[in-house]
Amino acid sequence: MTFDPVQVSHLIKNRRSIFPKNYSGERVADEVIMEMLENANWAPTHKMTEPWRFTVFCDEGIESFADYQAERYLKSAGKKPDADRLKKLKSKPLMCSHIISIGMKRNKSVPKMEEVAAVAAAVQNMHLTATANGVGCYWSTGGVTYDKKAKAFFELGDKDLLMGFLYIGIPKADKWPIGKRKSIDKKVRWIKK
Numbered sequence: 001m002t003f004d005p006v007q008v009s010h011l012i013k014n015r016r017s018i019f020p021k022n023y024s025g026e027r028v029a030d031e032v033i034m035e036m037l038e039n040a041n042w043a044p045t046h047k048m049t050e051p052w053r054f055t056v057f058c059d060e061g062i063e064s065f066a067d068y069q070a071e072r073y074l075k076s077a078g079k080k081p082d083a084d085r086l087k088k089l090k091s092k093p094l095m096c097s098h099i100i101s102i103g104m105k106r107n108k109s110v111p112k113m114e115e116v117a118a119v120a121a122a123v124q125n126m127h128l129t130a131t132a133n134g135v136g137c138y139w140s141t142g143g144v145t146y147d148k149k150a151k152a153f154f155e156l157g158d159k160d161l162l163m164g165f166l167y168i169g170i171p172k173a174d175k176w177p178i179g180k181r182k183s184i185d186k187k188v189r190w191i192k193k
């Protein structure tokens with residue numbers, strides 16, 4: 001089997017987080033979303049637990065998602081909800097074409113860290129597939145991510161983990177950002193003898 005390593009590196013380095021304010025409002029074809037999900041399913045997984053679980057929200061489903069986030073926020077915020085936060089929770093999802101909730105189905109046969117790592121690898125597969133298709137997305141751990149009571153809405157049990165959301169949209173024409181990283185040299189140690 002052969003792959004073009006230059007193309008692979010190019011794809012990896014040009015994968016960017018692109019945020020809803022930079023989406024054009026066009027709808028991403030469901031076929032692209034399905035390809036992203038299919039590729040997510042090929043992430044590595046110890047003991048083949050395949051712990052990733054996704055819910056795809058699109059069309060009116062996005063409104064249900066936004067309403068749910070806002071409702072949960074109002075329930076948890078007490079008497080003085082922050083009006084700006086509430087507005088963002090409602091409006092940001094509506095800028096997206098699709099939103100995918102990222103869940104981890106806990107399987108006690110491997111340590112939790114390994115299950116989280118497998119789901120993160122699945123998300124990276126989705127993100128790279130989106131990039132290859134010119135589709136923008138970003139992994140959000142905002143909203144109801146850490147709200148334990150929200151798990152059931154995404155069909156996750158108490159022991160499972162809600163790991164956030166992939167916000168997805170077609171980027172505005174000039175909105176593919178340039179990335180930056182500090183050099184790998186200071187993050188690696190080589191031992192040769």
Ligand SMILES: Cc1cc2nc3c(=O)[nH]c(=O)nc-3n(C[C@H](O)[C@H](O)[C@H](O)COP(=O)(O)O)c2cc1C
Binds near residue numbers: 015016138139141
């Ligand atoms: C697990 C995880 C959670 C993230 N959560 C957020 C988030 O809640 N809000 C946000 O603006 N970006 C979030 N990001 C995206 C990062 O901000 C982004 O990956 C980083 O700025 C590097 O940019 P790049 O993805 O374009 O390389 C998250 C990324 C990861 C991997």
